[in-house]
Amino acid sequence: MSKLNQTPVDGDLAHALDTRIPPTVFLLTGCVAVIGCNSLVLSPIAPEVSRSLGASVQGVMIASAAFGLGTAGSALFLARHIDRLGAWRMLRMAFAVLAFALGVSAVAPLLAVLVAAQLVAGLAAGIALPAIYTNAATVAPAGRETETVGIVLTGWTLSLVAGVSLSAVLADMLHWRAVFALVCLLAVGAFLVLAFNGRRDTLSEEPAMAPLAALRTPGLVPLLLACGAFMGSFYGVYAYVGDHLANALGRPVSANGLLTLVYGLGFGAAVLLDRPVQNLGVRNLLPFAFAFVAAVYLAILWGADSFETLLAVAFVWGLANHLGLNMLIVRLTGIAPTRRGAIMGLNSATTYIAAFAGTLAFGPVYAGFGLGATAAVAALLMLFAAIAAAR
Structure with missing residues (x-):
């Protein structure tokens, strides 16, 4: 039906479809939840990790600090390439690296390996988070930007409520490695959905900016x-x-x-x-x-x-x-x-x-x-x- 012959009802329906929250937003919410889970789960299971790896709790928490350091570093020096290479492409790449790092965390035989794996996970998160927020702003329907970003931010709630609560239970019932294994599986699932969601990027013609x-x-x-x-x-x-x-x-x-x-x-x-x-x-x-x-x-x-x-x-x-x-x-x-x-x-x-x-x-x-x-x-x-x- 041409726009000239479109009835008012058809126009209202098209407007409603244009302004509804796209399903992709909930994928982005899940991506935030996976990153949030990894950043939060180590603290409650640190005593179990310390006993298993023969290290102090303070030593184990160095892995958490490494994650934060990696996130800050890559967000500052690597996230600038999102505009040139595309936010969806960078998000897919980041989640592939994140899944790998979480897998290594789950099987880490030494504390040094866990710290290195969490540093790599932080490097991936420092690209993924800016890409997620960039994509949220891009797919948000006109006039619903705040609501769209709000839904994406509930991923942090999922990681707080579910991640922190379940991590201690899993560590008690199975092993602390099961916690990282589960988060790894979630990251793999998110990567697969991202790989086949069909989203394409609108690339910026400007060269990647210097970090600052x-x-x-x-x-x-x-x-x-x-x-x-x-x-x-x-x-x-x-x-x-x-x-x-x-x-x-x-x-x-x-x-x-x-x-x-x-x-x-x-x-x-x-x-x-x-x-x-x-x-x-x-x-x-x-x-x-x-x-x-x-x-x-x-x-x-x-x-x-x-x-x-x-x-x-x-x-x-x-x-x-x-x-x-x-x-x-x-x-x-x-x-x-x-x-x-x-x-x-x-x-x-x-x-x-x-x-x-x-x-x-x-x-x-x-x-x-x-x-x-x-x-x-x-x-x-x-x-x-x-x-x-x-x-």
């Missing part, structure tokens, strides 16, 4: 500063919540798992707010979202002596962080569409550098003054992030 050249993009630096403050404050507080629950409040280790679960549920529940947020306008609301996160940290400061209060605040914390992260990614991907890969690479590099710096810098504050003081510093950082985002 994208910083010249107008409006980018303030958003990256906001990202650094946002992520540094989160990891700086989150890293010490478990110790606070155990040593200051006398709670068992399971209490930390429950708090993480509640945080993940809040992060996932925020997807219900993404459509209203889209209608109100991301650019106008991002500073307010960061101010909301600052208020959550003040609530942690106020309720640090009560586990029940912290549990309730954890849900709101997850919800607020989802909204802030969602709006930040939508803003970043909208600055310069032909440079999305490079920009999202800088975003991922900033995230993992801030995670490392936040955990390190907040340590003396926590050791000297407790969780409340770390929450107060985090609130100040979030006010800085709100001001930077407003610019």
Whole structure:
């Protein structure tokens, strides 16, 4: 039927099809979940890994640090090729490498092999995450960008709720190697779906940018500063919540798992707010979202002596962080569409550098003054992030 003869009903149907969330978005969500699982599962199974490989728990966690280092490095130096080579192609390549690295992690005979495998997994993740966010922005229906990115971000909820919970169970029932084997199988499955999903890339004609050249993009630096403050404050507080629950409040280790679960549920529940947020306008609301996160940290400061209060605040914390992260990614991907890969690479590099710096810098504050003081510093950082985002 030609457009001239198209009936109003046909037009409404075509519009509905154009604006619905494509199934590919849920594939991207699964990809985020696989990466999130690998980045989160080592901590709860570290004691089992240490006994099996004859190393200390601190030594085992070097593998987690190697993953973060690899992610930051490749996001900074390799993700810039996404625009020239194509986000879908780079995502397929990254997941092939990720699956290989996870397989090696599952059979690692020595700690050094596990650390090296996780470094390679980080190199793959540093390409995959910017590619995922770039593809999410590309396939999002017009007017539903925030909602689309919000769905993709629920992959982190899946990894928090399912990955962290199931990893300890699998390690107890079978072996810690079964955890990495399962995540490897998930990565292989994601790679196969990516290989046959038929998506083609629209390549940029511009040459790959130098690693830091994208910083010249107008409006980018303030958003990256906001990202650094946002992520540094989160990891700086989150890293010490478990110790606070155990040593200051006398709670068992399971209490930390429950708090993480509640945080993940809040992060996932925020997807219900993404459509209203889209209608109100991301650019106008991002500073307010960061101010909301600052208020959550003040609530942690106020309720640090009560586990029940912290549990309730954890849900709101997850919800607020989802909204802030969602709006930040939508803003970043909208600055310069032909440079999305490079920009999202800088975003991922900033995230993992801030995670490392936040955990390190907040340590003396926590050791000297407790969780409340770390929450107060985090609130100040979030006010800085709100001001930077407003610019």
